[in-house]
Amino acid sequence: MTSSQPAQSPKVTGSAEAFERASRVLVGGVNSPVRAFGAVGGTPRFVDHAAGPFIHDIDGRRYIDLVGSWGPAIVGHAHPEVVAAVQNAAEKGLSFGACCEAETELAELILSALPGHEKIRFVNSGSEAVMSAMRLIRAATGRSRIVKFTGNYHGHADSLLVAAGSGAATHGVPNSAGVPDSTASLTLLAPYNDADAVEKLFETYRDEIAGVLVEPVAGNMGFVPPDDGFLESLRALCDQNGAKLVFDEVMTGFRVGWGGYQVISGIQPDVTCLGKVIGGGMPVAAFAGSASLMDWISPAGPVYQSGTLSGNPVGMAAGLATLNLCRADGFYESLDRLSRRLMDGMREAARDAGVPLQAGSLGGMAGVFFSDQPVRNFDDARAADHDRYGRFFHAMLDRGVWLPPAGYEACFVSAAHTDAEIDQVIAAAAESFRAVAT
Numbered sequence: 001m002t003s004s005q006p007a008q009s010p011k012v013t014g015s016a017e018a019f020e021r022a023s024r025v026l027v028g029g030v031n032s033p034v035r036a037f038g039a040v041g042g043t044p045r046f047v048d049h050a051a052g053p054f055i056h057d058i059d060g061r062r063y064i065d066l067v068g069s070w071g072p073a074i075v076g077h078a079h080p081e082v083v084a085a086v087q088n089a090a091e092k093g094l095s096f097g098a099c100c101e102a103e104t105e106l107a108e109l110i111l112s113a114l115p116g117h118e119k120i121r122f123v124n125s126g127s128e129a130v131m132s133a134m135r136l137i138r139a140a141t142g143r144s145r146i147v148k149f150t151g152n153y154h155g156h157a158d159s160l161l162v163a164a165g166s167g168a169a170t171h172g173v174p175n176s177a178g179v180p181d182s183t184a185s186l187t188l189l190a191p192y193n194d195a196d197a198v199e200k201l202f203e204t205y206r207d208e209i210a211g212v213l214v215e216p217v218a219g220n221m222g223f224v225p226p227d228d229g230f231l232e233s234l235r236a237l238c239d240q241n242g243a244k245l246v247f248d249e250v251m252t253g254f255r256v257g258w259g260g261y262q263v264i265s266g267i268q269p270d271v272t273c274l275g276k277v278i279g280g281g282m283p284v285a286a287f288a289g290s291a292s293l294m295d296w297i298s299p300a301g302p303v304y305q306s307g308t309l310s311g312n313p314v315g316m317a318a319g320l321a322t323l324n325l326c327r328a329d330g331f332y333e334s335l336d337r338l339s340r341r342l343m344d345g346m347r348e349a350a351r352d353a354g355v356p357l358q359a360g361s362l363g364g365m366a367g368v369f370f371s372d373q374p375v376r377n378f379d380d381a382r383a384a385d386h387d388r389y390g391r392f393f394h395a396m397l398d399r400g401v402w403l404p405p406a407g408y409e410a411c412f413v414s415a416a417h418t419d420a421e422i423d424q425v426i427a428a429a430a431e432s433f434r435a436v437a438t
């Protein structure tokens, strides 16, 4: 490692004090639960700055970052072109609450990548995108029930906080308090990768299901790819039953490949939800579909949806600059190769240490489970050794690698990572696997 000291400096004085101070005024010391290190224990590290593939904490330590702000940092942190675009936009005003051309430009660019999608609405978070998409398909079908998969996460809208994976799973709250039973009961659950279970739901609730909502590659219970035929079956079931298929590509969109997993799989959903990468680190998300469907949204149609800061010029500029970098020839091939190399290295190092490990990746998304069984759904993910993950997480953090602070999360590789960083992570993992082998 070129700078920063590994293992021997476990002092986190600054972060410990900062967390104590934060905890007096912020709920749980954080503004999003997983940041509190609840699943892995210990003190959250406070970030001073981040650049390229690195995060620097306020204790002066540097880490190779494999979280990337949970996905958005696909070109690395503070990429000069993205920062310049944001600065230029900011100088002309942060938000107008009125139309600007950057909205149209980003819309055109995103829609050009999604076959069959003609119109888009920008919002400020993935939660908002999926919540609005559910309202849309309920209106368009005149039906109320939604099918979702156990362990898939779609943000914190009431009806979707049912068996919602990562944050909720980590904190032992499968269903959030404060969600009325009457709302939760409209959400029907099926195990991920189980199209037969969805077929049974359609048999029981034939004309009541507005649509099926799915993470085409699950990333909120760890990295869990779809089985061959799973998404095809969902497409066919929706078509047979007059229901809409909604791909929540908030995580996978422009992350696993240009456009998203729908481009790789060739399966076209009726509605796509996007977020994370399309804002390049600013709060930007969106939902998109055919013109006839999207025209249900206000002001074209009767489904109300709005946002004071939606489509603000700074967010649009960050998204445009980021996606323009992602368009470069070979961008996703290179990410895919790096992620693969990382997972191959981790698998090998775990084997050498006698630690059972499942490891997979696609594009700039990857993940490991401490399990000797393949992980295809949430029950499998839960059966992995999460206590060992917690110890591994800290062993890696001590060696200068910033992993997600919970075993139900995916890892993210950026275009700023090079083979050198990947090799350093693998070397740290080899030591860390040995440290957690018993």
Ligand SMILES: *Cc1c(COP(=O)(O)O)cnc(C)c1O
Pocket (backbone or CB within 6 Å): 124, 125, 126, 127, 128, 130, 153, 154, 155, 156, 215, 219, 220, 248, 249, 250, 251, 275, 276, 285
């Ligand atoms: C992150 C995520 C969301 C929620 O997005 P926020 O911007 O955090 O509200 C929804 N769906 C999926 C698949 C996600 O990964």
